[in-house]
Amino acid sequence: MEQSLAAKHHEERRAAALAMGGQAKLAKRKAAGVLNVRERVDLLVDEGTFHELGLYATSPVDADKDVTPADGKVTGTGEVGGRRTALIAYDFTVKGASSSSVSNKKMAHLKDMAARCGMPLVFLTESTGVRMPDVMGGTGMGNGNEKDRFRRNRQSPWATAVFGYAFGSATWHTVCADFAVFRKGTVMAVSSPGLVSRATGQEVDGEMLGGWKVHADVTGLADAVADTDEEAIALVRQFLSYLPAHNGEAPPVVEVPEGSGSRSEELRTLVPESRTQVYDMRKVLEVVADEGSVFPIKARFGKSLVTALARVDGRTVGFIANNPMFKGGAIDADACDKATSFLVLCDSYNIPVVFMVDQPGFLIGLEAERNKVAGKVINWMNALSQVTVPKVTVMLRKNYGQAYVNMGGAGTADASAAWWSAEVSFMDPRSAVGVVHGITEEEHPEEYARRLDEMARDSTGYDVARVYGVHDVIDPVDTRDYIIRSLRDNHLARTNGVGEHLLSGWPTSF
Template sequence: MAEPTLSREQEHEERRAAALAMGGPKKLEQRRAEGKLNARERIALMLDPGTFRESGLFTTSAVDADRDKTPADGKVTGTGEVDGRRAAVIAYDFTVKGSSSSPVSNKKMSHFKELVVQVGMPLVYLSESTGVRMPDAMGGTGMGAANSKKRFLRQRESPWASAAFGYCFGSAAWHTVSADFAVFRKGSVLAVSSPGLVSRATGQQVDAQELGGWKVHAEVTGYADAVADTDEEAIELIRRFLSYLPSHNGETPPVAPVPSGSGERAAELNDIVPQTRTQTYDVRKVIEIVADTGSVFPIKARYGKSLDTSLVRIGGQSVGIIANNPMFKGGALDGPACDKATSFLVLCDSYNIPVVFLVDQPGFLIGLEAERNKIAGKVINWMNALSLVTVPKIAVTLRKNYGQAYINMGGGLTADTTAGWWSTEVSFMDPTSAVSVVHGVDAESDPELYAQRLAEMAKGTTAYDVARVFGVEQVIDPAETRDFILGALKDHYRARTNGIGEHLLRAWPTSY
């Protein structure tokens, strides 16, 4: 007996239901048991309720044998709103062939990469993938059909954000390291190839977390801008990140209401920062006081920890803060700190976010390890990026400010405006080190001569000495720091371009 013919409405509803079912009840239940959300649940949290418009629901693999096994071809894509602003989202559906990438799913992703540039809205990747789908990519017909002319081009016309939720190989890795903001859920793994493939190729057994676990990327590579315990936390971090950024690089970031109490703790700065330059403190406490209440959003907090980079709001305006942290390595700048600074400058300049330097540093960390890890090149990468920044740059020296790092941190006219606390001390190097280098004397061998030479080397290093030659424009009480920054933001607003920079760093590599 012939099966009854479905009406068009019935066929449409059956196809829709099959696509929305993703990889089926068993695989969805397995994810729930693992404490992971599925692709559609992630989108529901990412976007404002009721705003998701899906595109590509009825796509499947182009391989006939896989047609009924690949709903949406493993990538759920569409547009919606985040806090009332339009955004595009690409969610990897791990229940469909491990969300492996195919020619069809790549076509979907390419469409949205082009769309966000064309219309001016952010793109969010909710990433988890086993990589390229096999055997689709095998042979000359697989590789020869690839269209990669612009696939890996990033020019930062619109913000990208990515969350790494689990295994991220292939395109999930490429998009995450190309993003302006990447959050890694604990337990996630990002690598060029899976541990199994690496083991087979090299003959060595490789642990997934050792190969490319979240901790490696938070503390060693610096790919992770933030770390989350759960899917929900990772998605909320992306929503928060986007709140500091414009929808595209042709507008300024949204201005938020200033919370009550902002700036009221200014007098505490005199107690937080010790007068003695060798005493440590946590600069994050300074940032919390200078910024609007509750607005500090750290970037790469576990990486290059002698330098703190945070998005904040000051007077409701998005601002990027680059601050030395004496709690770690005395504030000395190592290779990771240099990379972190450069990356953050690129982010801020690309999206019209003014930069504030809070300076208290003894110089760059030198030695065998530093030189072998290319510290010289990293210093100059930073300087090259700084020279191309066209958003307002404001530098405030809190205590010590020595050597080439003085220039990297906004000194020597590399910032648009500068101030120094009355505790400011500026020189080519710490006077105590200079005595040893120049005179070869120390406090133990000849205390009297050492004191004499130290006094000579310390001459002309105070805040007022620097101000006398216009090395800083103002010498301020620490309690005046927030007010100085607020005034500088007004004075250096780019009125001719409505606050839009030239974006000379828009094509700077996202990883280096």
């Protein structure tokens, strides 16, 4: 009889914990077309693999213990694409998924487990922030222990999907992550719009303060954007498929899809011969990479530079590529931040880097200087000099100035080639004529033409190859094959594709 009563009591406690914030709140979410926390978990992990930790946790405040199932955070492990993964999911139906000392303890345990055991860590975030009554006053603040809470050494990948309102730790875990996808309608900020309005006297709404467009287009904190909960979770699963489970192993190798490499002849027409004619570099990457494998990162931010995970010959690579469709391919301050952040990702998780180069230099002017472009250029160079994964550079057309170095020139890459259409120099010869001789084509057409011919001399890919500034000059059609061969030559065979991770402690969020 006692055992039966114990079993009944256990089932009652389990049902209460699984009930989340109650039927009324769950029904309201369902009517709005928004998944609840356990539905999100079920979508993320492979069926039947979730092992929950902390189901019976509640608020440490006695008055709240019966209304805080799992203390607002669903935590545990499960398989994602067949690999064990740690998981922290916020339950907005329980006090707005606000954080207390207990839920913080749960989250700390999962973060530690992921790093210690070599598992990716996924956050499904939606929160009002800290649970205010718990932290008010000196005792509330003094009880905290934040020493290592947000130290990132990138032992294993972190990915975050952001849904709805995200304040407090939901924000911190998002900006710490290696990948963050924002569902449309999301608002993420340090503090809520109401608090900001009261503190500043300035009326702001959520979208203006930290809406998904702000973070996708302006701050660059959103690596991807999704229309629905389901799409956001699918993007997390896809991102993790490119990465190793931890930094001690190489990324997974997959079967090469049928048709990969079959479109190489298109490269001769996709990229116009005239260096002033624009084209979309993203189409070039689709041809060079394995069929259907290009996965853009920060696609809406710093658009003159493309950063994307992809596969070439079944292996994960990270593309950094100029895109003449935007600003003529000129690299601005945002693009510098984007490149540096991507180098950190690749170096931390043993992903070779491939530069596809067609750029007129760094964007100059008042706005550029006020956006600290000089410092960002050197941050990029500092990061690049510490990258220990293989780096391959392919120069397509124009390649000028300091950006020549940042984009894998001057010996900063392990393998480099130029298309036969490449033009390399300190600056655009047309600009150089004006700088050196102070003349324009309109005022002195004959002298301008003569001086331009002088400035443009010795700037072909063959001239760079003559001094071994590149290792080969290639037909555009051979680009994919060149990358494959170069990666085979430089894939850190002695260490099974695992680098030194010198950038693993690089600060997050630019």
